[in-house]
Amino acid sequence: MTSRDRLVTSAQAMIADGSKSFAAASRLFDRTTRERVWLLYAWCRRCDDLIDGQDLGGALGDVEDVSSRLEQVRALTRLALTGAQTGDVAFDCLGIVAAETGLTQPMADAVIGGFALDASGWRPQTEADMMRYCWHVAGAVGVMMAVVMGVSPDDTGTLERACDLGLAFQLANIMRDVAEDHAAGRCYVPADWLAEGGIPADDLLNPAYRDALAAIAQRMNALAAAHEASARIGAARLSLRQRWAILSAAGIYGDIARQVARRGGAAWDSRTVVSNARKAGWIARALVQTTLPIPHHSRRTAMGRRFSMPDFAEIV
Template sequence: MNQPRPLAPSRFVRGTPAAAGGGRDRDRLVEKSRAAIAEGSASFTTASRLFDRTTREQVWMLYAWCRRCDDLADNQDMGGDLGEQKDIEDRVQAIRVLTRRALERQPTADFAFDALGQVASETGITKDMADDVIGGFAMDAGGFDAKGERDMLRYCYHVAGAVGVMMARVMRAPDDSFVYDRACDLGIAFQLANIARDIAQDGAAGRNYLPEQWLEDAGLTAENYLEPENRFALAAVSARLVDLMETYEASARLGAARLRFRQRWAVLAAARIYGAIGRKVRDRGQLAWDSRTRIGKPGKLRHLLAAFGEALVNRPRPPHTWPEYTRGELQPIKGW
């Protein structure tokens, strides 16, 4: 039986040549990434300006990938309202495929994934690092439900602690497990602040990241914690989140002490700004979800100046209590 002839002889068929950033112009990737972070996170934009130019550009490109993955998984635009979630498994699989292509230096037709390919080629970000982040989106797709504190922290590791590890690589942090553990702690601290701030918004979208045990301790359930009459009890749960955030925030400062000055200053500024968000949620109590908690420009400037002095002195105090779980105990999730 005759075999069908190929449309073109194989000697004329060539694979797509591998190139950092999928072959895109680096300056263009940087500019689009800068626009993405400016729109997606005012707090992180402020802190990122403290890095040297190369690190700043690489941070922007990594952020662009994180923001795009988050938007794809949640079917939203720049962190806005969650869209329809019925096809989330397919979207997470698309994230995996595009990320793999980007890390293989292949074009993806999406600037944020090409930006990841560019920054990975420059800093040595690995597929395992990216997979740990994608694991957080897979947890949402699988119907994540936190039974206890460790479950919640495991989720925080995947969606933010693992990003902290990638950021440490971008900042050329010392190749030391202690430093990378503290970078992970900072990411977890950020995520705990986010959870506290967004309890009502997440709940309205059908997502709850609060441990069932914590709700039970406060006399609440997953079904009634958002009821207006339960706001006082919910504020106590939120305060518990912020207390835990402060433990991870204090631990992270010890890792920042081993970074170069400008990297240290940027990290400490981000820690102060996100920490202030968490503490403001705690201070607002049951009114915390009547409007989105923000830190205004004057407040951010004060935190930038305070972080400068802290980075200059560089004598962080050890936390009163160390985080209960190590990075190794929180990674990775298998089967999500």
């Protein structure tokens, strides 16, 4: 087994444990794309875990000395992108996929910018703040994933749609994980949204505020749906297998946001998950969607997106 094969095997294990939804969708890619997606995921997961003191996600751990861990992420990333061995499997994964696809330091720095916000204890005050955070931790990852799939850095239109898919994913995560984030002293719901609902940020899970929080979930779901619809338009520009994988991921993650919205005030009594049967259903539906034109309602919904990707000159 070559060193690359060993890294791919490790990356596959990381995505299988760290993101069952994305793992299911990733299996639909052709082998080369699938392996590269796993390699990039491994870096993203490892960076997130280092900053949050986690092990493949889950409960947040010890966040003391987070500044030094952020510097560790930056240093290992820089080293990996030179092609050197880092001594950390996930960062070596980044080195391999970057060499194969042309991922750049500024692209990685855009993602690390989100970890820096977390490390500083930052909280969004406005919707624009929240969306900028989503850009760093998920939209920029979407751009990198698109480049991994072979999209040219010059094709900013398709890259913007890829960014939108990442934004939709992160908006779903924010609403699903309100309880976990609150327990860790974090909140990614904009402060002005909470104020409009009369919800104190330090007591947002109080049963007295559940109806107001559920209304925010509806608002977040609508925002996620607009970016998901935009991403579906971009997926039409990909090869068939890539389109199938992306539409599957969009359906599965979109289901998280929709379920949170449907559950109302009970959405945070237990973690919202997408069952294996529902995942299979979204994968089958996505296969059909690859053969159909973009529905008019998707184009209308996509008009509700309100975030524009930063000038791509910043990250190429």
